Amino acid sequence: MSETATGAEATGTTAAGNNSFVVVANRLPVDMILEPDGTKSWQESPGGLVSALSPVLEKHQGCWVGWPGVADEAPEPFRTERGVLLHPVELTHYDYEEFYEGFSNATLWPLYHNLIVTPEFNRSWWDAYRDVNLRFATEVATVAAPNATVWVQDYQLQLVPGILRQIRPDLTIGFFLHIPFPPSEIYRQLPWRDEILRGLLDADLIGFHLEANVRNFVELCRAYDLEVSGEIKIREAGITITAANGHEIGVGVFPISIDTSAIAATLAANSHHEAHEELEQIHRDMGSPSTVFLGVDRLDYTKGILQRLLAFEELLDSGALDPSEVALVQLATPSRERIDSYRITRSKVEEAVGRINGRFAQIGRPVVHYQHRSVTKDVLLRYYRLADIMLVTPFRDGMNLVAKEFVATRADSSGALVLSEFAGAADELDQAHLCNPFDIEDIKKAMLQATWGLDDNPEAMKERMSAMYNQVIEHDVDLWANSFLGALDKSRP
Structure with missing residues (x-):
């Protein structure tokens, strides 16, 4: 879909403030397209979150507030093909550097x-973070109908609930954190810890992926002498925290998932003979390895890409893996490349790729196939189907939906998953080959267990994958959205 950002009708709808359900996130699900004639248009960018929330947004005349992803550019509000109203918040280059690259991500x-x-x-970063959060909250207050429900997404917007509570006390406000919440002693290193906690505690419901995140948040609230009651529950607001002003906040575990029906539909559409031939051709182009390992990550220092490469190198060096029989595909999506720690991570990863191929590759047949650019969802699903063993080894991850996407492509129960025990997905995908991503020996052990299991005990491996497949199919992104919004509705004053 392509939309030119000139929608008078959508603008009028926004100004009227009649949206009973509003999602606010750092990014809008859109991309800017530069046409050959120099004009600009905006294309909907599909993803798990928009797929989950679109039906709710449509049902309730919903509106999505967010930054369109390009500094100093923003279309007029417009509707997607599904009828979701997108309301852009424009950010300047200064905002991007200070709020996004600075405070949010450094x-x-x-x-x-x-x-x-x-x-x-950095104090100037904090000032920008506060200012941008105010801008987002002001836009939400403009588009939200009286007594509307607002769902705030993620760490970039933690002040928004508090600001909204002040300027629109009629709203019901939910907040969901998509990354881990740290232990209290780590969080309290933040110079602006009080302001951010106050912002969060003006929500009516706060959701986290894992029980461990809730425990950390509860421990922090107790350190502030706040009253905490109840017990942790999955997909329910089992915990109640009473803020200093008497406001009660529900807290619960709501594990996010993926749009499994969309994956199934794409796989069904690509099940024809030509698609199968294309997959076999990719395998032949790689030298027809007997085992294909796959990593799919943003090029982020939290993802443990270098450690899995080092583990692979040591397995080749020891002879535990034969370089003529195996290949590792690493898809590394560019991420925050102007931040020093990300540039250093990329340099180390690419140095390792070059060294491994220099030592073990044959002419015309790399043993590591590395790509540093984004791929479409169709291409990604093709690589999921190509792989025998998926490597998901982050040092820390809120959930990691890549692991679930790989599992969702395995209706035939084939393949294996090597998964970091510190990825949120490990709580649900406990039939994976779990490993400590800080321990290269443990990564090697998990990789070999997966490899040998596929060769020597295929039925047991199928049972493991089948259990994970059923878990992912039964606990999809619709369940995540519906359970959170159901709990939020119960918290409505």
Whole structure:
């Protein structure tokens, strides 16, 4: 779908403030397209979150508020093909550098991921974070109908619930954190810890992926002498926290998942003979390896890409894996490349790829196939089907939907998953070959267990994959959205 950003009708709808359900996230699900004649248009960018929320947005005359992804550019509000109203918030280059690259991703991201790299505490970044959160909240207040429900998404917008509570006390406000929440002693290193906690505690419901995240948040609230009651529940607001002003906040575990029906539909559409031949051709082009390992990650220091490459290299070096029989495909999506820690990560990863291929590849047949660019969903699903063993080894991850996407392509129960025990998905996909991503020996052990299992005990491996497949199919993204919004509705005053 392509939409030119000139929608008078949509603009009028937005101004009227009659949207009973509003989603607010850092990014809108759109991409800017530069046409050959120099004009700009905006294309809907499909994803798990928009797929989950679109039916709810349509049902309730919903509106999605967010940044369109390009600095100093924003279309007029317009509707997607599904009828969802997209309301852009324009950010300047300064906002992008200070709010997004700075405070969000060089302060909060490393802090919330348990200090994998050292966070930077920069006061001008904080000022930008506060200002941008105010801008988002103001836009939401403009588009939301009286007594509307607002669902705020993720760490970039943690002040929005508090600001909205002040300017629109009639709203019911939910907040969901898509990344881990750190232990109290780590969170409290943040100089602006009080302001962010106050912002969160003006929500009516706060959702996390894992029980461990809820425990960390509850521990923090107790450190502030707040009253905590109830017990942790899955897909329910089992915990109640009473803020200093008497406001009660529900807290629960709501594990996010994927749009399994969309994956199944794409796989069905690509089940024809030509698609199968194309997959076999890719395999032949790789040298027809007997075992294909696959990694799919943003090129982020939390993802453990270098450690899995080092583990692969050591297995080749020891002879445990034969370089003429195996291949590793690493798809590394560019991410935050102007931040020093990300540039360093890319340099180390690409150095390792070059060294491994220099040592073990044959002319015309790399042993590591590395790609540093984004791929379409169709291409990604093709690689999922090509792989024998998926490698998902982050140091820390809120959930990791790549692991679930791979499993969802395995209706035939084939293949194996090597999964970090510190990925949120490990709580649900416990039939994977779990490993400690900080321990290269443990990664090697899990890779070999998966490899040998496929060769020597295929029936047991099918049972493991079948259990994970059923778990993912039964607990899809619709269940995540519906359970959170159902709990939020119960919290409505």
